[in-house]
Amino acid sequence: MSAKPKVGFYWCASCGGCEEAVVDLAEGVLDVVAAVDIVLWPVAMDFKRSDVEGMADKSMTVCFINGAVRTSEQEEMVRMLRKKAQFVISFGSCANSGGIPGLANQFSKETILKFVYEDCPGVDNSARTRPQTRMKDEGDRSLHLPVFRDMVRSLDQVIDVDYYLPGCPPTPKLIMGGVQALLSGKLPAKGTVLSPDVALCDECPRKDSKPTDLALTEFKRPHLAPIDPEKCILAQGFLCMGPATRSGCEALCVKGNMPCSGCFGPTSKVRDQGAKLVSCLAGSIAAKETPEIDKVLSGIPDPVGSFYRYGLPKSMLKRRIDN
Amino acid sequence: MTHHDKKGAGRFEPRIVAFFCNWCTYTAADLAGVSRLKYAPNTRVIRVMCSGRVDPQFVLDAFSRGADGVLLGGCHPGDCHYAEGNYKTLRRMRLLERMLKDMGVSDGRFRLEWISGAEGEKVKTVVNDMVAKVRALGPLDLPGKFKDWDSELEGLARSVHASSKEAAHVR
Numbered sequence: 001m002s003a004k005p006k007v008g009f010y011w012c013a014s015c016g017g018c019e020e021a022v023v024d025l026a027e028g029v030l031d032v033v034a035a036v037d038i039v040l041w042p043v044a045m046d047f048k049r050s051d052v053e054g055m056a057d058k059s060m061t062v063c064f065i066n067g068a069v070r071t072s073e074q075e076e077m078v079r080m081l082r083k084k085a086q087f088v089i090s091f092g093s094c095a096n097s098g099g100i101p102g103l104a105n106q107f108s109k110e111t112i113l114k115f116v117y118e119d120c121p122g123v124d125n126s127a128r129t130r131p132q133t134r135m136k137d138e139g140d141r142s143l144h145l146p147v148f149r150d151m152v153r154s155l156d157q158v159i160d161v162d163y164y165l166p167g168c169p170p171t172p173k174l175i176m177g178g179v180q181a182l183l184s185g186k187l188p189a190k191g192t193v194l195s196p197d198v199a200l201c202d203e204c205p206r207k208d209s210k211p212t213d214l215a216l217t218e219f220k221r222p223h224l225a226p227i228d229p230e231k232c233i234l235a236q237g238f239l240c241m242g243p244a245t246r247s248g249c250e251a252l253c254v255k256g257n258m259p260c261s262g263c264f265g266p267t268s269k270v271r272d273q274g275a276k277l278v279s280c281l282a283g284s285i286a287a288k289e290t291p292e293i294d295k296v297l298s299g300i301p302d303p304v305g306s307f308y309r310y311g312l313p314k315s316m317l318k319r320r321i322d323n
Numbered sequence: 324m325t326h327h328d329k330k331g332a333g334r335f336e337p338r339i340v341a342f343f344c345n346w347c348t349y350t351a352a353d354l355a356g357v358s359r360l361k362y363a364p365n366t367r368v369i370r371v372m373c374s375g376r377v378d379p380q381f382v383l384d385a386f387s388r389g390a391d392g393v394l395l396g397g398c399h400p401g402d403c404h405y406a407e408g409n410y411k412t413l414r415r416m417r418l419l420e421r422m423l424k425d426m427g428v429s430d431g432r433f434r435l436e437w438i439s440g441a442e443g444e445k446v447k448t449v450v451n452d453m454v455a456k457v458r459a460l461g462p463l464d465l466p467g468k469f470k471d472w473d474s475e476l477e478g479l480a481r482s483v484h485a486s487s488k489e490a491a492h493v494r
Contacts, residue, residue, distance in 0.1 A: 075476065076479050076483060079479060079484075080483055106425070106426075149475055150472065270380075271380055271384070272379075272380045272383055272384075275379035276379075278419050278422060279379050279415055282414045282415045282417065282419075283411045288400065290413065290417065297421070300418070303422045303425060304425045307422070316380070316383040316384060316386070317383060317386070317387065317426050317465070318469065318472070320426050321426060321427040321428060321463075322427035
């Protein structure tokens with residue numbers, strides 16, 4: 001039996017960008033591969049569910065799981081992986097807080113299924129067929145599909161998680177930092193988010209151009225107005241989530257002249273990123289009268305989609321409550 | 324504590340968390356008290372130094388822990404003890420109200436009112452009116468909803484637990 005630590009990677013409701021991020025380690029990935037045995041990585045190698053079932057409990061040193069949890073299959077796999085792994089790392093925004101798939105929590109399951117299988121332009125389904133969890137084909141063979149749950153959940157709403165790597169996706173630097181901490185045994189307290197616990201503005205190269213009083217008079221959208229590449233993006237009136245977003249990405253989006261969209265989630269002092277963004281951004285408007293305030297706020301057409309872009313399932317309300 | 328008044332034949336008694344600023348609305352509530360004004364007993368008042376101290380997180384937190392309504396009271400515009408605090412409150416709450424609507428929280432469960440220290444009567448009117456409206460809306464009961472939503476997880480939690488492969492030789 002090999003003495004190398006056994007490592008697994010698994011994905012749930014995600015785009016595959018987190019898997020790309022592992023490949024983005026470039027030659028760094030070779031050091032990781034040399035130091036560990038990869039015992040599970042469905043996106044890169046051939047693994048079956050039975051391989052996971054066959055593992056002994058706690059036989060895997062660490063399992064990195066990305067993606068939110070929406071189906072019963074994802075839920076079952078992560079529950080099994082929790083038993084097989086000594087450490088579970090929630091990897092990326094979707095696993096940490098629901099991510100983009102989590103925005104589906106604004107809609108009921110019925111609304112989603114009806115749109116996707118009936119109303120969506122381009123769908124030709126006059127019989128209104130919907131996927132069933134069990135069916136028999138002509139050969140009398142039975143097929144099973146996973147159950148589509150009523151809502152999207154973050155990984156830690158389903159299983160116990162040891163550490164979190166934030167980001168959409170996490171940066172190579174943070175991933176390597178996390179892997180090295182695990183391999184060296186120098187582990188922070190359980191539940192730690194493996195990224196600096198300060199707001200993004202702190203490491204933003206445009207920090208010095210942020211005025212003390214933002215006194216915002218309008219909110220602009222990046223595709224409708226040019227962004228000055230030198231000045232604080234928020235001070236220019238673009239929704240920038242930096243003030244209520246955890247740092248660690250080294251202001252990647254700002255360096256690309258785009259506002260922060262909040263993918264690293266909140267710092268440990270914030271319990272609801274969206275509410276905190278409302279507090280910061282709306283509080284920074286200059287207007288004092290309700291009609292003027294509403295006019296400025298009309299520049300934010302989709303507050304939930306903007307402020308909970310990566311974390312609706314982990315917000316205090318979790319999902320639209322009347323669905 | 325239950326949602327239903329034990330004496331009142333099962334009538335729903337709303338629980339309303341009220342954040343009142345120290346300088347105006349809390350003083351007004353105090354005035355209502357010493358003036359022996361009678362009003363609905365459904366509010367749980369939390370005194371804050373300024374309505375501007377009320378982070379939108381507090382409002383969501385109150386709902387998620389079982390409040391049926393949240394009332395926020397501050398000084399009239401121009402009267403803030405800290406000059407600008409209530410303007411910040413107004414801006415934040417205009418946006419929060421839109422967000423609450425998008426999340427399915429009915430109009431009327433959250434309310435912002437300016438009540439000066441002299442307006443004991445207004446505390447009575449606002450509280451009575453809000454209690455009546457929230458009573459008509461019925462219980463919000465988010466803790467109950469959270470529990471209900473998570474009930475779909477129980478089946479697999481049990482079956483995966485049961486199929487656990489115990490292997491004492493590893494470790």
